[in-house]
Amino acid sequence: MKRALLLLSASLLLIPAWAGPGHDHGDEAAPVTAGGPRRLPDGSVFLPKPAQRQLGLRTQAVAAAELPRSQELQGQVVMDPNAGGPVQAAQSGRLIAPPQGLPTLGQRVQRGQLLGYVEPLAGALERSAQAAQLAELRAALRLAEQRAQRLRELADTVPRREIEAVQAEVEGLRARIAALGQGLSGREALHAPVSGVIASAHAVAGQIVEARELLFEVVDPQRLRIEALAYDISLANDIGAAFVAGESAQPLRFLGAGSRLREQALPLNFNGAQGLALGQSVRVVVQSRSRIQGHAVPAQALVKNPSNQTIVWVKQAPERFVPRVVQVQALDGARVAVTQGLNDGERVVTKAATLLNQVR
Incomplete structure (x- = not known):
């Protein structure tokens, strides 16, 4: 009797394990619906709902629109000569x-x-x-x-x-x-x-x-100015708006441009700097009056892949996210304009994208 039970157990071990519906492991690229966060062979990431809530992950649907063409300039906080x-x-x-x-x-x-x-x-x-x-x-x-x-x-x-x-x-x-x-x-x-x-x-x-x-x-800390250097001289005559790059996207008022080049660049003067220190280096986003077609997404949605390409994470399924290589331009300091790589209606990860990008 014991010999028969041992033979039956050995035969059961030789029978292949059949996966239930949605758990076919024959296709490695198939979506995974169980387990913890992990990177799949096709480069996408499986992130269960509990992990999404723990990371504070948020997504946003994007839609194409006409956005102002912008440039990002290096600037410095300077003193108002009258203040x-x-x-x-x-x-x-x-x-x-x-x-x-x-x-x-x-x-x-x-x-x-x-x-x-x-x-x-x-x-x-x-x-x-x-x-x-x-x-x-x-x-x-x-x-x-x-x-x-x-x-x-x-x-x-x-x-x-x-x-x-x-x-x-x-x-x-x-x-x-x-x-x-x-x-x-x-x-x-x-x-x-x-x-x-x-x-x-x-x-x-x-x-x-x-x-x-x-x-x-x-x-006077309430009357500081920002001086930015523009290497495109024609930009001085095509400024529609300007912002200090950052989460707050502090708006600036264009005062004027110099008539003499400094280090092969034209100095631009802006007013409206608040909460900054004298001599601090800042990034100034200058919007021109011309328009481009693109999708506006928060700047914090941008991350880098192992090839040092700029990507965003798109939600393809409730628990699956895929990377998209995109081309971007500055928009208003807090947002960027994605000119290539996204389609209308897709949901882009706008918060905790950096944490999602670290899943291996």
């Missing part, structure tokens, strides 16, 4: 803090606010020469004042022009003494050129500064 400026020392000297202290980064200041002092430095020989000159001027002033007093007493017999000449000499000597005395003991006051915030500070109390040295930089 910012540097604070520099006009002469060499020692930096002295005002009563409220030196301003710090990010501190808001008002136009004309005192930021510090620069006390001029002079060597021993220079100071002694200035002191000697000041003594000579004071002696000459005393003589001129005595002469003017005598002439005023003789006003009836002395011509008026002589009295006026001596009086002018007295005033001139007083002005020279005041200017020389200020040069010896005076100090230069540093004031904020505009109302804004301190964008950069290179000042320490007591440091020795040189003439024209940058100490502070004041800028």
